[in-house]
Ligand SMILES: Nc1ncnc2c1ncn2[C@@H]1O[C@H](COP(=O)(O)OP(=O)(O)OP(=O)(O)O)[C@@H](O)[C@H]1O
């Protein structure tokens with residue numbers, strides 16, 4: 345067990361280092377604003393990708409409902425946290441106005457004489473947790489019938505669920521809650537990348553601990569061989585549902601973070617394309633590797649939001665991009681890169697492995713030994 | 719009460735419309751080795767799978783230590799003390815050897831350290847490969863792991879579905895001597911075997927199954943001498 349402890353200490357210090365770097369980078373004026381975008385969006389996608397990996401990579405349940413659960417989390421967050429003073433303007437296209445109020449929270453906050461910052465942070469946390477819980481609740485509801493389905497059917501059913509949820513949230517009759525197809529705005533958001541990074545890191549830490557627990561081992565056993573797992577006394581229905589609910593909970597939290605990142609919220613972007621994007625990240629990182637998913641998220645977001653932007657705007661890798669290529673060519677390049685990765689690096693960046701210092705050190709030791717022999 | 723740890727009475731199992739097991743009655747005395755032999759498709763695996771709750775049926779009864787377990791979920795039955803080594807080395811290929819063993823003890827709450835050491839003492843090859851992914855083990859090692867994993871549940875009744883399938887004769891001998899050792903630790907064994915010769919040598923009682931029904935019962939050694947058995951399952955011509 346000594347091996348995993350050194351790894352743990354290493355990983356924790358790595359995380360601490362990243363945090364320190366982020367705080368420094370964000371406080372230097374004139375730093376590329378794209379870097380901040382990448383850190384924010386990358387950390388959100390990392391969380392969602394890891395939550396998808398928990399289901400698809402570790403439990404072997406091929407679910408494509410991620411965007412739907414993110415939408416549930418995002419909307420729950422926004423609807424709960426918009427200040428009452430702003431509601432009239434936000435819901436102005438809805439005849440009945442907003443049916444939800446956060447007066448209950450403001451009363452408590454006033455009664456306890458909370459400072460504005462504390463109050464804002466608290467409602468953000470409450471909103472996020474509520475978003476996660478609503479997403480988890482819906483996954484619990486559909487879990488029973490849906491999880492009985494095998495591979496492809498499960499994928500189709502969850503994909504369908506996500507589309508239905510999106511349609512329902514745009515439905516006029518629900519306007520007093522969801523604002524129909526109009527934009528939700530004015531909910532509290534974060535300014536620096538520290539907030540999403542912290543939330544993601546805590547959530548991912550929880551998932552890692554879960555995967556390394558007896559539960560996680562049972563998930564992996566189900567993935568490897570359902571019948572043998574059942575013969576070992578693992579309750580299949582219970583564990584599959586557990587994995588599904590936990591994964592959806594974190595997708596919901598990720599959705600709430602995404603809403604904050606975007607500042608405004610609409611149901612349209614939560615299409616199946618978003619799920620595919622996340623699936624792609626999981627595949628690129630390596631199905632069944634947490635560190636792979638995290639690395640892939642940051643790479644993916646960097647590429648799509650930053651490195652390839654130059655193709656659109658003129659300068660790419662210090663070369664002037666020809667005018668013909670501007671406007672849309674970025675996505676072509678991006679798709680080609682993705683295709684190459686999927687075709688030639690099928691196991692992803694990390695395969696099923698995790699970043700591990702002990703393995704890394706072993707590599708050196710072996711080399712040393714070889715050198716000695718020579 | 720009799721000293722039977724397991725009593726199967728008039729059990730029938732069908733898949734869709736097809737009856738795979740037709741009114742089978744089997745008794746397994748506590749502490750014994752009982753074997754089921756029979757041709758391919760006779761229904762042997764189906765019986766074992768039904769005992770541990772992987773296959774559902776309503777007709778018949780299965781009593782374990784006097785308690786009716788037919789219709790109970792697999793996790794309940796495993797917790798009661800029945801473990802199955804499934805057909806065809808169903809180990810978990812992407813888990814390490816050690817993780818596989820731990821999964822075997824999934825329903826136990828007590829310390830498993832001693833049992834892991836016990837399994838490693840039975841199968842020293844597994845100890846050397848503790849951190850290896852189970853899918854990369856050789857066929858024989860995988861079968862050892864499957865047996866070791868089942869032992870981790872500390873079963874009272876261990877059921878094995880063709881543990882010698884596809885193994886070299888030397889390893890088959892090893893597996894059978896391990897079965898003996900396990901049995902000496904007062905674990906009752908219910909064994910399915912294609913290798914009727916070996917099975918009948920170790921078994922206290924044998925049942926012969928043909929297309930879903932029991933056609934013959936007897937002491938293992940007795941059946942070994944039986945002409946019909948010799949011809950049908952041991953590949954020996956009548957003199
Ligand atoms: N899931 C299933 N669906 C339909 N039919 C099945 C199923 N499982 C088994 N059968 C059928 O039930 C019969 C008995 O199968 P079973 O696996 O119990 O045989 P067996 O005695 O273990 O054979 P073998 O020695 O080849 O393993 C066979 O005819 C088989 O085709």
Ligand SMILES: [Mg+2]
Pocket residue numbers: 762763764805879
């Ligand atoms: Mg069989």
